[in-house]
Amino acid sequence: MGTLHVSQLLADNGWKQSVFQVRRGDQVIECSVTPLKPAGEIFEDQDPKVGILWDWQANIETAMVHPTPYFQIMDSxxxxxxxxxxxxxxxxxxxxxxxxGPVGIARTKYLLLKTEDGWLRVMWFFVLFNVNLAVLNMLPLPVLDGGHIVMAIIEWIRGRPVNPRVLEVVQTGFALLLIGFMLFITTKDLGDTIPAGGKDAKVVWPEVSQ
Known part of the structure; x- marks a missing residue:
């Protein structure tokens, strides 16, 4: 059961207290969940939420690994x-x-740098990022290198160049689509980066009697 499924079940129950059964091996445990709505004007139109408190004091052992370049590329x-x-x-x-997009990628790198051994995590991210760029750039779409290769093959098969007017229309259309997609992603990234209500907005949970 995923988080979206749980949220849907809670919504169907009117955001009231719900009881879930969790199976651990042969044991079945009943868990009571009560969604709460954060206080504040910016949360008035939002649904109640279920919070999870992670055990940050747990002992976690970490180890440094050195994957080969081939493994890193294939993993990416x-x-x-x-x-x-x-x-x-x-x-x-x-x-x-x-x-x-660019804003989200920059934010991810910043967050990685703030962690322990952050520069190592950023280096790993660069591997994933560069492999992504290489693969995307080779897609057979106009304005990308893969598209230029396809056009060159078509011209080689036909024995003459593609009509410049057709090529201009196709490349311009795909360029506009690509720019529009990047603007959409960047706008979304800015919305995710800048919190609603300003940087001083805080989540305040109502007190619940035990």
Whole structure:
């Protein structure tokens, strides 16, 4: 059961107290969940929420690994394939609005640098980022290198160049689509980066009697 499914069940129950059964091995545990709505004007139109408190005091052992360049590239390609599959799948909850552009990428690097061994995480991110760029640039779409290769092959097969007017219309159209998509992603990233109500907006949870 995913988080969206849980949210839907809580919504269907009118955001009232709900009881879930959790199976751990042969044991079934009942958990009571009561959604709460944060106080404040910026949350008036939002649904109640369910918070989770992580155990940051847990002992977590970490180890440094040194994957080979081949492994890193193949792992990045696998990550790309999973992402594209999720975005294009009708049954997936992952959409284009969850992708990140330049602003989101810069924010991710900043957050990675703030973590322990952040520069190592940023280097890993650069591997993923560069493999993404290489693969995307080779897609057979106009204005990309892959599109230029396809055009060159077409001209080689036909024995003459493509009509300049047709080429201009196709490349301009795809360029406008690409620019529009980047503007959409950048606008979304700015909305995710700048909190609603200003930087001083805080989430205040109402007190609940035990």
């Amino acid at each position: 390609l696998k990550t790309m394939w999973v992402t594209i599959s999720k975005v294009t799948s009708p049954s997936s909850h992952v959409g284009v609005d969850q992708l990140a």
